[in-house]
Amino acid sequence: GAVVSQHPSRVICKSGTSVKIECRSLDFQATTMFWYRQFPKQSLMLMATSNEGSKATYEQGVEKDKFLINHASLTLSTLTVTSAHPEDSSFYICSAREPSGGREQFFGPGTRLTVL
Amino acid sequence: GESVGLHLPTLSVQEGDNSIINCAYSNSASDYFIWYKQESGKGPQFIIDIRSNMDKRQGQRVTVLLNKTVKHLSLQIAATQPGDSAVYFCAVEGSSASKIIFGSGTRLSIRP
Secondary structure, eight states, X not given: OOOEEEXXXXXXXXXXXXXXXXXXXXXXXXXXXXXXXXXXXXXXEEEEEEETTSOOEEOTTOOTTTEEXXXXXXXXXXEEEOXXXXXXXXXXXXXXXXXXXXXXXXXXXXXXXXXX | OOOEEESOSEEEEETTSOEEEEEEEOOTTOOEEEEXXXXXXXXXXXXXXXXXXXXXXXXXXXXXXXXXXXXXXXXXXXXXXXXXXXXXXXXXXXXXXXXXXXXXXXXXXXXX
């Protein structure tokens, strides 16, 4: 199947700083990517849908000014957590769908963010 | 809106036995259903999917059953192995196209 990568896999930062997480589709072009957040022992919660060349669509309750999403190319979407605080510590996971493929979404390995 | 739930948060089975993980969904208009496996510290891994025009689909050692009448789906794992230990999520493509809603997850543990 298609491969999605994330970078970094793990990041620790100080409170108040911003962190950028990259999501790449390695062997296919993805017009749409998705960003999820997962707290310990919980399910994945969709944060936003990232559309190449246009603004992301955020889920209810997700602050778009805090979680900046940029989908500048067909293989890269970035999520920037601005002014991170300890409550933003979580596992962030992206997924992508092949435009010409079925409805299956391919998930990245996740990024563990710890805010001190 | 869409909501997905699981009947049991944890499931313990004897190695070699079959495992059955259940999931209920709320939106009768949902037409695409997926099961994912997630190991600790990793992203979800696709197991099997099914569309609403089917009621059963089989893969290697896994079977998904869909009952649209009661809005219920299940994942059956045959001859459960230690490598099957993980959290299993059902997911439903919501009424808004392309958005996937995840259930709360069932942790499957294997007894030797």
